[in-house]
Each structure stands twice: as structure tokens, then as C-alpha cells.
Amino acid sequence: MGEVLSIEAPGEIALVEEKLADVPEGGFRVATTHSGISAGTELTYVKGSNPYLVSSWDQALGLFVTGTPSIAYPVRGIGYMQVGKVVETRTRSVREGSLVAMTYGHRTGYVADPMADRFVELPEDLDPVLGIYVAHMGPICANGLLHAAADLHGPAVRELGDGVRGRRVVVVGAGVVGLLTASFAIAYGAAEVVVVDETPARLRIAESLGAHVLKFDDDPAVELKRRWRHGPHDRGADVVFQCRGQTRALALALKVLRPQGTVIDLAFYTQGADEVRLGEEFHHNGLTLRCAQIGRVPRGLAHLWDRERLSHETIALLRQRGPLLREHVVTDVVGFAEAPGLLSDLAARRRHAVQAVLCDHVEEQRR
Numbered sequence: 001m002g003e004v005l006s007i008e009a010p011g012e013i014a015l016v017e018e019k020l021a022d023v024p025e026g027g028f029r030v031a032t033t034h035s036g037i038s039a040g041t042e043l044t045y046v047k048g049s050n051p052y053l054v055s056s057w058d059q060a061l062g063l064f065v066t067g068t069p070s071i072a073y074p075v076r077g078i079g080y081m082q083v084g085k086v087v088e089t090r091t092r093s094v095r096e097g098s099l100v101a102m103t104y105g106h107r108t109g110y111v112a113d114p115m116a117d118r119f120v121e122l123p124e125d126l127d128p129v130l131g132i133y134v135a136h137m138g139p140i141c142a143n144g145l146l147h148a149a150a151d152l153h154g155p156a157v158r159e160l161g162d163g164v165r166g167r168r169v170v171v172v173g174a175g176v177v178g179l180l181t182a183s184f185a186i187a188y189g190a191a192e193v194v195v196v197d198e199t200p201a202r203l204r205i206a207e208s209l210g211a212h213v214l215k216f217d218d219d220p221a222v223e224l225k226r227r228w229r230h231g232p233h234d235r236g237a238d239v240v241f242q243c244r245g246q247t248r249a250l251a252l253a254l255k256v257l258r259p260q261g262t263v264i265d266l267a268f269y270t271q272g273a274d275e276v277r278l279g280e281e282f283h284h285n286g287l288t289l290r291c292a293q294i295g296r297v298p299r300g301l302a303h304l305w306d307r308e309r310l311s312h313e314t315i316a317l318l319r320q321r322g323p324l325l326r327e328h329v330v331t332d333v334v335g336f337a338e339a340p341g342l343l344s345d346l347a348a349r350r351r352h353a354v355q356a357v358l359c360d361h362v363e364e365q366r367r
Helices: 041-047 139-154 176-187 200-208 220-227 247-256 307-328 335-346 362-364
Strands: 002-009 012-018 027-035 055-058 063-066 082-088 097-101 108-111 169-174 192-199 211-214 229-231 237-242 257-265 288-291 330-336 355-359
Touching: 002 335, 012 257, 012 335, 041 335, 063 192, 082 108, 082 200, 139 288, 139 307, 169 176, 169 247, 176 200, 176 237, 176 307, 176 335, 192 200, 192 330, 200 211, 200 220, 200 307, 211 220, 220 247, 237 247, 247 257, 247 355, 307 330, 330 335, 335 355
Parallel strands: 169 192, 169 237, 192 211, 237 257, 257 288, 330 355
Antiparallel strands: 002 012, 027 082, 027 108, 027 355, 055 063, 082 097
8 A cells, every 4th residue: 555645625635545556567666755846836736726627628629628627626646756766676677676757646656657657767876856856847947948949049959058058048936947947057058047036045045056146026127138238229138937937927037038039938827827918028029938848849859859858958967966956945855744734834835845855754764
């Protein structure tokens, strides 16, 4: 038996028992060592604001269809940042004792089929806590950089940093997505990276990672356009990564751009974007807004930049900047038994975390 995190109803969270299937021929079983919480997406289920609770996604049409929920309570198995230790294997694809990064939700164990489940074996020199980023969250941020590169070079992209190297970059939002994206931009040689947020503690983390910072309320558009001059009537950021699911963050992202610049949008706007004003900077400066979601890479690059390559780029980033990310971004590590209380506190804003991680305390104590 194992346990899985279950959101029984808005605001009601529990750990419930879950029977694990026998390991089939060709499969393997993992015991979860670490499971990262996405305080954005996952809390929408706790709060009851996720669009899948009131509508369904029509894959063929590419449309949300209202009135027919695609997810109903209890919601179980949310979460996409897992690290597991292989404790039983019936495949040559992975050996017993290996640590693998996967996306099977907040549960203490999982039986995987290599033909259906994606997994990335973690190198031995990588901190397993940081392994939570390898399968999904890191590729999300890497895909943002890939979209910036494609915006400049189309399908001729050669390296992930082609869209930021030597350029002035703004990252709006200092949550996990923003901090990892800023780290990628710094690692790939951006001329300057400025992170904008309204929370002083998060801005301090961004500074610790090597970024410059500005407070949201300090009129960063005016500040940066005075500072970054490209030519007459041409001031502002070369590219902006919008990493916060609030409409005023998107409005700011458009404001700080130079004319004909591009916002790479990685945010999830659960309430829509009614406050975004498209008749002002967006229109008059001829701006571009590109949505970068992990479900697809830029057109023409799928054969070269698949999820495996983005995970490889994530591992390279973690090897280079892992100690900084571990020290400053991972703010909370708690046992699975504490998960319901932690999510309740995060949703109610009684507790604040940048990256919270659930762990197997026994495995953590061994390290």
C-alpha cells in the first residue's frame, strides 16, 4: 500500500491509502524520495479556481468547452515534480537503486511502464532534491528560452541561449518559474537579467542567484527604459519572460519592452486577463506576445528539441547553479504526513514558500 494526496473538496485535503499494482513484465516500481509542490497550479484545485473544474479541453478543436468539467473532486495525483528510487524492476531500462525524475503526482510510490511513463535517470552527482526539476518544471522554463531563441532565429536555433545571449532580459515574477528562467538566462550569457516582483524576500532570492532586481511598485518600465537605450526612440528590454499568472504582471511585461520586442509568456491566468490593455504599448510599440507552454516547442523545432533534450539542458543548469538553487529557492522540505496542512496553509496564505518539497524522511536522513 501507498499514500496519495487527495483534494476531497475546495479547502479539504487528505492523504489517503492507495493500493499499488504488481510490477508487470517490463515495468518498475519506485518509492518517492522527493515531490515538489507547484504553488501556482496545484493551489487552484485547493481553492476551486482551476478551469478544468468547470470546463473541459477539446484536444481536437483546441478549445475549452464550458459546462462539462473534465476534473471533479476528489482530485488525486496532482503534482509533476517527483523523484523516486527504483525499488523493484522487471526491465533493463532502469536498474534497481537508481533515482529517476518523473511526473506521477504526490504519492509515496508508483508502478511505472517505460512504454507509457516518461522518466529521466538522475546522475549520481546531482542533489536529489533538485531532481524534482528535471522531468517537467525545468523543461517548462527551458522551453521559454527556446521560444525566445525561435523568435530571433526561427527553426535555425542552435543553442538554448540563442535568444538571451548578450541581450537585456526582464523576468516578471520571482516564483519558481521566474527564478529558474532567470537562472537559465544568466547561465546562457544574457547581458543583464532583471527580476521584477513585489515580495522583498523573493527579490532577495533573485539577487542571491545573480540577477538585478526591481520592485513591482517602483515603476520598472520607466526605470529600465531610462537605463537601456538601443537608439533614438528605442528603449527597454530586448525580451521579457512573463512568469506570474496575474494580469497586471502581463501589462507590466508589455510596458518594459523595447519597440517590436517580445514577451515570452509562461504564466497561467486562471481568471482570464481582463485588465490587459492592448490599445496602448502593445499596439503603439508593435509588440509580440508568445505563449510558451510545455505541451509544444516552437514550430519547426520538435524534431531537435524534444522533452528529453530540455531535461538534459535542465541537468546542465542544475550542475552549474545547483548549490545556489538549493540554498535559496528550496525554502521548505517536509514529510508527506505534513502535506495536507502545508497546502492548506499555502492556499490560505498562512504560510509562504517559494519551493516546497515533500520528502521521505527516512531517505532524507540517509543523505
